[in-house]
Amino acid sequence: MRIAGLAAALVVVATALGPTSPASASATSFCGELGGTWNGQYCHTTVQSDRNAVRDIKVAIPTELIDHPAVGPVLRDYLATLVGNWRTVGTRMVADSFGEGNYQVFRHGDALSLVYRETYHADGPDFNNAYRTFTFDMARGTRLQLADLMKPGVDPLTAIPPLAHPYIVAALDAAPPPHQPGSYPFVAERWTPDKVYSGGYKAWALTPDQLMIYMPDYPVGRDSPTDFTPGVMQWSMDGGTVQARIPLAALAPILRPEFGGTP
Numbered sequence: 001m002r003i004a005g006l007a008a009a010l011v012v013v014a015t016a017l018g019p020t021s022p023a024s025a026s027a028t029s030f031c032g033e034l035g036g037t038w039n040g041q042y043c044h045t046t047v048q049s050d051r052n053a054v055r056d057i058k059v060a061i062p063t064e065l066i067d068h069p070a071v072g073p074v075l076r077d078y079l080a081t082l083v084g085n086w087r088t089v090g091t092r093m094v095a096d097s098f099g100e101g102n103y104q105v106f107r108h109g110d111a112l113s114l115v116y117r118e119t120y121h122a123d124g125p126d127f128n129n130a131y132r133t134f135t136f137d138m139a140r141g142t143r144l145q146l147a148d149l150m151k152p153g154v155d156p157l158t159a160i161p162p163l164a165h166p167y168i169v170a171a172l173d174a175a176p177p178p179h180q181p182g183s184y185p186f187v188a189e190r191w192t193p194d195k196v197y198s199g200g201y202k203a204w205a206l207t208p209d210q211l212m213i214y215m216p217d218y219p220v221g222r223d224s225p226t227d228f229t230p231g232v233m234q235w236s237m238d239g240g241t242v243q244a245r246i247p248l249a250a251l252a253p254i255l256r257p258e259f260g261g262t263p
Contacts (some may be wrong), residue, residue: 027063030076034059034083045083047090055090057083059101062114070141071114074134082118089122097121106207109258110139113205115214117240130239131203131214146204149211149259157193157201159254164211164246171244185223185235186242191215196224197237206259211251215242 024040031043038044042058049055059079065071079101086099099120106113113135121127135144146156161168165188172186179186191198199216206212215237222234248260255261 024063026067027061030066030079031061034080035087036083043079043083045087047087049091049093051094053090053093054096055086055093056096056098057086057090057100059083060103062103062105065105065114068138070136070138070143071112071134074143075114078116078132078134086120093122098127104205106205106212108206108208108260110137111144111206111259112136112138113207115203115205115212128219128238130218132217133203133205133214135204135206146201149206149256150254151256151261154254156254160201160211160246160251161192163251163254164213164244167246167250168213168242168244171242175242185237190223191242196220197242199239203240209248209260211246211248213244213246214240215244216240 024038027043028038031038034043034045036043036045036057036059038061042060044056044058046057047055059082061079062075065075082099082101090097090099097120099118102117102119104115104117106115113133116132118130118132119127120130136142137144137148147154150156150159168191169188172188172191173181175186184190185197189195193201197216197220199214199218199220201213201215203214203217204212205214216239218239220237222236248255252260252262257263
């Protein structure tokens with residue numbers, strides 16, 4: 001069974017700025033480097049294959065972050081790679097297709113999380129989703145990894161699952177398509193960080209009061225090991241099918257104080 005295009009939609013929070021704004025000018029310039037046209041919200045371009053198939057590409061750009069000394073280089077590299085990859089695929093397409101990138105920004109104190117949802121159509125009747133996330137300490141100008149939220153010596157991939165268990169189970173029960181709670185593959189044991197459906201907790205964001213984990217980060221073709229459910233059809237998972245919202249209060253024993261942890 002395949003799940004595609006079922007992740008909750010992210011809202012584009014880009015703000016269209018006036019043509020004389022330095023941020024807008026930077027976005028316009030960067031969009032030009034991507035081979036696109038900037039409309040104040042999206043950088044848009046198209047690619048035509050030798051089979052006359054057209055791939056429509058558009059990515060939202062956070063104008064307020066594109067020139068930030070910490071965020072800007074990471075953001076530019078990510079979007080350049082994304083658009084470049086979509087262009088390459090577009091040249092080989094035999095049917096019209098699209099790729100779209102939207103983003104959402106979360107803040108927690110000095111921390112800023114930038115979440116991109118990539119929605120793309122490569123082949124077949126369905127489209128796919130993937131999530132790429134980036135979190136920064138805006139005061140220090142550094143990028144944060146999940147381990148940086150933890151107290152010294154704490155491994156997040158070991159410490160988070162037991163504390164987050166009830167919230168992950170709730171997210172599994174609510175995930176599409178509608179299903180009987182606790183039924184395979186929506187069982188917590190198949191979504192721990194060492195299992196393929198979890199995406200290894202690669203896609204996460206810090207909100208004012210939650211740690212969000214998007215699982216998996218990219219579409220997954222099938223569960224592993226392949227003989228986990230003998231005689232049962234294989235499942236694939238779209239990126240972000242399960243979105244766990246874990247209260248920071250529940251993780252307080254393992255978090256640094258600036259991220260909601262206990263002293």
